[in-house]
Amino acid sequence: MKKCSILFLTILLITSLSFSRDRNSWNNISIRSSSPENKPGWKKFSIRLGYNVGFATQSASISWTKELYYEQALFGIDYRAKKGNSFNAALGYRFSRSFGVMVGVDIAARNLNANYDASIPHPLYFNSPREAQNSASYKITENAAYLDLVLTVPIGKFGLDFFAGPAYILSSAELISAVQYSQSYPYTSVTISAQNQKFSKNVFGANAGVSLIFNFTPSVGVFIAGQYFSGNVRFKPSEVPGLKLTLGGLKAGGGIKIVF
Amino acid sequence: MKKLASFFILVLLFSVFLQGSYVGKVYVKPRPGETSQLIFRVPKSFLDSRSFYNHAFGKANTNPRVEKATDKACNDQLRELHAYFESEVKKGNLRIRLVQDDPEAMMEHRRYTQYYKDLEVFGGEIIEHFKEGKLVGINGEYYEIRDFDTVPLITKDTAVELFKADLEKSNLLANEEKSKLIIYPLEDKDYYLAYLIVLGEEVGYSMTGIIDARTGKVLFKYPNIKTEDLTIGFGYGYHGEQYKFPTSLQNGKYYLADESKARPVNQYTSYKYANSTFYIASDDDNLWDYDGALVSAHTFLGLAYDYYYLVFGRKGINDNNLRIICSVHFAEPDYADNAFWDPEVAAIFFGEPGQNNEQNAGAIDVVAHEYSHGVTDYTSSLIYLFESGALNESFSDIMATAVEFYWQEPGSGFLKADWYNGEDARPYFSTTGCRNLANPNSNSQMKNAGYPRSLWYPDPCHLSQEMPIIYYYGHLVDNGGVHINSTIYSHAYYLLANGGTNKISKKSVIGIGIDKATKIFYRAWTYYMGPSSNFLYAANALLQSAYVYGSSSNEYAQTIKAMEAIGWIVE
Numbered sequence: 028m029k030k031c032s033i034l035f036l037t038i039l040l041i042t043s044l045s046f047s048r049d050r051n052s053w054n055n056i057s058i059r060s061s062s063p064e065n066k067p068g069w070k071k072f073s074i075r076l077g078y079n080v081g082f083a084t085q086s087a088s089i090s091w092t093k094e095l096y097y098e099q100a101l102f103g104i105d106y107r108a109k110k111g112n113s114f115n116a117a118l119g120y121r122f123s124r125s126f127g128v129m130v131g132v133d134i135a136a137r138n139l140n141a142n143y144d145a146s147i148p149h150p151l152y153f154n155s156p157r158e159a160q161n162s163a164s165y166k167i168t169e170n171a172a173y174l175d176l177v178l179t180v181p182i183g184k185f186g187l188d189f190f191a192g193p194a195y196i197l198s199s200a201e202l203i204s205a206v207q208y209s210q211s212y213p214y215t216s217v218t219i220s221a222q223n224q225k226f227s228k229n230v231f232g233a234n235a236g237v238s239l240i241f242n243f244t245p246s247v248g249v250f251i252a253g254q255y256f257s258g259n260v261r262f263k264p265s266e267v268p269g270l271k272l273t274l275g276g277l278k279a280g281g282g283i284k285i286v287f
Numbered sequence: 288m289k290k291l292a293s294f295f296i297l298v299l300l301f302s303v304f305l306q307g308s309y310v311g312k313v314y315v316k317p318r319p320g321e322t323s324q325l326i327f328r329v330p331k332s333f334l335d336s337r338s339f340y341n342h343a344f345g346k347a348n349t350n351p352r353v354e355k356a357t358d359k360a361c362n363d364q365l366r367e368l369h370a371y372f373e374s375e376v377k378k379g380n381l382r383i384r385l386v387q388d389d390p391e392a393m394m395e396h397r398r399y400t401q402y403y404k405d406l407e408v409f410g411g412e413i414i415e416h417f418k419e420g421k422l423v424g425i426n427g428e429y430y431e432i433r434d435f436d437t438v439p440l441i442t443k444d445t446a447v448e449l450f451k452a453d454l455e456k457s458n459l460l461a462n463e464e465k466s467k468l469i470i471y472p473l474e475d476k477d478y479y480l481a482y483l484i485v486l487g488e489e490v491g492y493s494m495t496g497i498i499d500a501r502t503g504k505v506l507f508k509y510p511n512i513k514t515e516d517l518t519i520g521f522g523y524g525y526h527g528e529q530y531k532f533p534t535s536l537q538n539g540k541y542y543l544a545d546e547s548k549a550r551p552v553n554q555y556t557s558y559k560y561a562n563s564t565f566y567i568a569s570d571d572d573n574l575w576d577y578d579g580a581l582v583s584a585h586t587f588l589g590l591a592y593d594y595y596y597l598v599f600g601r602k603g604i605n606d607n608n609l610r611i612i613c614s615v616h617f618a619e620p621d622y623a624d625n626a627f628w629d630p631e632v633a634a635i636f637f638g639e640p641g642q643n644n645e646q647n648a649g650a651i652d653v654v655a656h657e658y659s660h661g662v663t664d665y666t667s668s669l670i671y672l673f674e675s676g677a678l679n680e681s682f683s684d685i686m687a688t689a690v691e692f693y694w695q696e697p698g699s700g701f702l703k704a705d706w707y708n709g710e711d712a713r714p715y716f717s718t719t720g721c722r723n724l725a726n727p728n729s730n731s732q733m734k735n736a737g738y739p740r741s742l743w744y745p746d747p748c749h750l751s752q753e754m755p756i757i758y759y760y761g762h763l764v765d766n767g768g769v770h771i772n773s774t775i776y777s778h779a780y781y782l783l784a785n786g787g788t789n790k791i792s793k794k795s796v797i798g799i800g801i802d803k804a805t806k807i808f809y810r811a812w813t814y815y816m817g818p819s820s821n822f823l824y825a826a827n828a829l830l831q832s833a834y835v836y837g838s839s840s841n842e843y844a845q846t847i848k849a850m851e852a853i854g855w856i857v858e
Binding site: 096097150151152153209212213215220 | 531
């Protein structure tokens with residue numbers, strides 16, 4: 028989040044510096060635009076379609092105790108969110124040669140592995156805990172809608188887009204809501220299984236990124252981009268402690284950009 | 288006019304849509320902490336709650352809304368809902384599962400299971416609540432399912448195999464009665480044709496799985512064994528030590544009883560026995576702090592069962608889970624300071640402390656000793672007289688010591704494993720009067736029993752010390768020495784397990800450890816010996832039993848040495 032803010036401020040700084048240079052060109056354009064045949068040298072709208080590869084992995088651990096058979100049972104879960112990919116689509120509007128806004132969505136999902144374990148006291152003997160481990164695989168979706176301020180820097184057929192802004196992340200995940208155990212006489216071992224619960228939570232976050240565009244034609248180009256999403260969410264299963272996850276992370280990918 | 292007619296038709300269609308959809312969205316689950324039989328009045332907002340998120344089983348709604356409505360709206364909507372569900376009952380889509388009487392509230396609750404094309408909808412249930420015959424509430428989960436294909440692409444047998452593979456347990460058996468094709472609602476408007484498969488082992492393991500009947504994917508699984516079923520009590524034993532043990536809850540009271548829930552045997556501990564009735568001890572809060580002897584007896588009886596099961600795979604006294612009973616505070620004066628196994632009622636009795644101030648229920652080895660008498664009854668049936676009787680007692684002492692060493696740390700003092708028998712029976716620690724397996728001669732049961740000095744035979748450790756048959760004032764003393772002479776073989780067990788030198792023969796034995804020694808004795812007593820086996824027979828049985836380790840094994844060689852140490856010549 029902090030990195031994202033710094034990036035966002037940097038972009039704003041570049042933007043403001045550019046804006047002071049750009050104002051003249053805007054004025055020039057304004058003057059030229061008084062003549063109907065002198066249309067602006069840039070197109071106002073753009074559509075970006077892309078595919079991103081996520082680089083962020085994340086792990087989170089929770090543990091808790093519960094009194095059972097007059098002793099403390101220990102439970103623990105290690106979540107590991109793997110890298111995930113996303114589809115990205117955005118609609119841009121440029122209100123000057125260098126500046127514009129972009130509204131987009133990022134449809135992302137990644138696998139979430141949970142390794143959980145328990146130390147369950149013996150029902151009949153003190154100090155004879157039984158250990159058990161198990162694992163489960165889930166999915167976490169992190170669909171984001173974002174609104175970015177865009178700074179465009181044309182370099183011949185190439186162009187650089189710097190963008191940053193707030194994001195609204197719709198996250199959902201299936202998580203362990205309870206760890207159940209089963210045992211039978213003589214209780215020398217115990218098996219555990221997870222009860223799952225699906226959670227959905229929407230949070231505000233931020234995003235920032237940069238893309239390098241190569242324009243084949245005045246209207247169509249391809250781009251490579253790096254984008255960073257950030258947002259924190261806390262899920263609260265009923266029988267286990269809450270789980271805090273950082274959503275998004277760094278993504279890189281490419282796609283096509285059409286301007287019109 | 289045409290536009291007006293179109294608009295009217297549109298409004299009509301929309302109304303029909305609303306009417307048709309709300310009944311499919313009846314869904315209320317209690318919030319965390321509320322009981323599952325929440326009775327509520329159906330509010331207008333609830334009926335219109337098309338936006339109500341309809342979770343499937345196991346994916347609880349964390350924040351369901353239940354709002355109150357005016358009585359009028361409530362009654363109207365209730366009637367409407369009831370009428371709809373009644374029509375579903377007639378179609379066979381709702382089938383009565385359970386009618387619960389609730390006399391305290393003067394209510395009746397009717398539970399209907401939802402079906403679709405004769406297939407049960409997993410978790411679909413409507414509960415109608417009637418008070419004095421009048422409908423006062425409806426709740427539950429009812430899924431709106433339309434045009435759903437109910438033809439499976441895999442067979443039930445395939446689903447069973449897939450579920451076994453998922454559990455990585457190929458030896459499980461399917462419960463044919465409970466395993467069936469169902470409709471499994473996973474998410475709102477998302478239904479699966481699935482097999483509900485129940486797999487289990489004979490005892491203690493049972494899993495339910497929902498397997499997609501088209502793809503074979505395991506959609507959901509959960510264990511059926513609810514460990515919360517175990518009722519475990521906590522208490523303080525005879526010496527103030529802490530134990531946990533199975534109890535039973537009945538009518539608000541806890542009893543020192545376990546009806547094969549914690550252990551696969553019915554186990555009872557009574558505080559009184561009168562008129563052929565065992566009065567089972569009870570407690571209000573399952574914190575047993577008022578009678579240590581009861582707690583110790585109940586705990587130790589369970590531990591004796593556990594030992595035989597864990598070490599020899601033996602299921603109780605008769606190897607068929609014969610129920611086990613012990614009666615503490617048996618008040619007959621003749622049994623003061625004593626304990627006994629009564630084969631007639633198949634129960635262990637513990638007399639009250641008397642002159643010696645012994646509460647034998649407080650000693651794990653005494654409890655295991657009496658328990659082992661029961662085992663003898665169902666195995667060798669050694670006649671309780673003369674040498675066979677001494678072997679009977681010897682076997683009980685041997686197994687009692689093995690149980691003690693299994694559950695307690697070796698050492699000296701209360702609740703420590705040692706070679707004495709009955710040392711924990713008194714409120715103060717003393718080994719005086721206890722049978723001593725390591726050094727039998729250190730004790731004289733005849734002396735402790737109050738016989739005249741001329742009969743103070745030391746407890747024997749060698750065949751040459753075997754007490755002769757004595758009649759004292761016309762009575763056969765100690766059934767022909769069943770207790771006194773028992774120490775010859777229990778000392779042989781000590782030598783074989785621990786190692787040592789016999790005081791009389793001066794012959795030494797290298798110990799092979801308690802586990803192996805106990806195995807040899809257990810096999811001899813339970814597999815090779817019969818009712819009239821005498822000391823000679825026992826020696827042969829032991830060698831036969833030790834042969835399991837091989838004729839050239841150290842175990843066999845040391846068993847021979849142990850026999851030689853107590854006086855036999857092995858050729």
